[in-house]
Amino acid sequence: MPPSIYRIENLVHRYNRQPVLTVDRLDIEPASIVGLVGPNGSGKSTLLKLMAFILRPSEGRILFDGLPAAPFDDSVRFQVTLLTQEPYLMKRTVFNNIVYGLKVRGDRGRWRQPVRDSLAMVGLDPDAFVRRQWDELSGGEAQRVALAARLVLKPRVLLLDEPTASVDARSSELIRNASLRARSDWGTTLVIASHDREWLYDVCDDVLHLFRGKPAGTGRSNMIFGPWVPRAGDRFGKLIGDGSYLDVSAPPGEGATAFIDPAAIRILAKGEVTVSADTVTVDGRVTRLSLERQSGDLFADVRVGPLTLVVRVAESHLAAMTLHRGWPVTLAYRPDSIRWR
Numbered sequence: 001m002p003p004s005i006y007r008i009e010n011l012v013h014r015y016n017r018q019p020v021l022t023v024d025r026l027d028i029e030p031a032s033i034v035g036l037v038g039p040n041g042s043g044k045s046t047l048l049k050l051m052a053f054i055l056r057p058s059e060g061r062i063l064f065d066g067l068p069a070a071p072f073d074d075s076v077r078f079q080v081t082l083l084t085q086e087p088y089l090m091k092r093t094v095f096n097n098i099v100y101g102l103k104v105r106g107d108r109g110r111w112r113q114p115v116r117d118s119l120a121m122v123g124l125d126p127d128a129f130v131r132r133q134w135d136e137l138s139g140g141e142a143q144r145v146a147l148a149a150r151l152v153l154k155p156r157v158l159l160l161d162e163p164t165a166s167v168d169a170r171s172s173e174l175i176r177n178a179s180l181r182a183r184s185d186w187g188t189t190l191v192i193a194s195h196d197r198e199w200l201y202d203v204c205d206d207v208l209h210l211f212r213g214k215p216a217g218t219g220r221s222n223m224i225f226g227p228w229v230p231r232a233g234d235r236f237g238k239l240i241g242d243g244s245y246l247d248v249s250a251p252p253g254e255g256a257t258a259f260i261d262p263a264a265i266r267i268l269a270k271g272e273v274t275v276s277a278d279t280v281t282v283d284g285r286v287t288r289l290s291l292e293r294q295s296g297d298l299f300a301d302v303r304v305g306p307l308t309l310v311v312r313v314a315e316s317h318l319a320a321m322t323l324h325r326g327w328p329v330t331l332a333y334r335p336d337s338i339r340w341r
């Protein structure tokens, strides 16, 4: 088996002596597409910069292809490219922006066709765009030119930080397609940080959650923040409007965050009443149904007051319910299935 393209061991990163990221162990397989999700400040951009070798970890090490990688060393840095959150275009034409990385890497080949190919890959007509100046582009076009400038390198690793943050649905779709093509055409490994969970789950093989600077599990997960209010018995709850609550087990502290596995929540079939004393229910409305590419599992997003909960719809339950966008549903779960952090 080839080594992981990245292996992170005992990594701590600090800014001004404050630890912001701690990763005991993380492996990323070649040609995988891995998502990073987490609240603001959870360390996603820091992790991407460390993986791009433009930051040096305060402690620990990053193996690249099984070998310890020296930050700032061109031999690894040139295999990896990072599209930052606010990509910067130089005050030049689109063509010159795109070939810049090739020049830096000492590529003296013919650039015309690769530039045209990379523009086409992000859905920009090469004839209309190669000669444009940097300031003759919309925000979404600039974002896609910046991505084209990374794709032209045919990188082994493409790191994307919030690639869809300021673009419309069509551009998001094009960025998704370009990411999938980079993997299938060149075996590129992608690591993508995004707040757009649905987009991310659609593109990625797996999604890593970061929470307060630490990995907090993989896959689809519901992360729910307090405040938590005492309820009857030993229950607590989160007020979700109109005097209704999302009930939880006793939180370990005031600022604790609840994680509910989508597979631990059930949509009750029509007419079904609950179940057992240790199960609670909450009403919501289906806002989206999606099929996970890798597993073939069906997921429903259910709006519950201000929250959206992701629920895995078990195949055995599918026949017993009709699910449509906009339909009211009742969710049932056991508060003791909640994990706290």
Ligand SMILES: Nc1ncnc2c1ncn2[C@@H]1O[C@H](COP(=O)(O)OP(=O)(O)OP(=O)(O)O)[C@@H](O)[C@H]1O
Residues within 6 Å of the ligand: 015, 016, 020, 038, 039, 040, 041, 042, 043, 044, 045, 046, 047
């Ligand atoms: N250059 C820096 N100097 C000092 N602190 C920093 C620096 N960059 C980031 N931080 C802090 O490190 C923590 C992690 O930031 P990071 O940008 O990695 O988070 P993020 O998950 O990408 O957040 P967001 O979703 O808001 O982009 C935050 O507390 C942030 O304030």
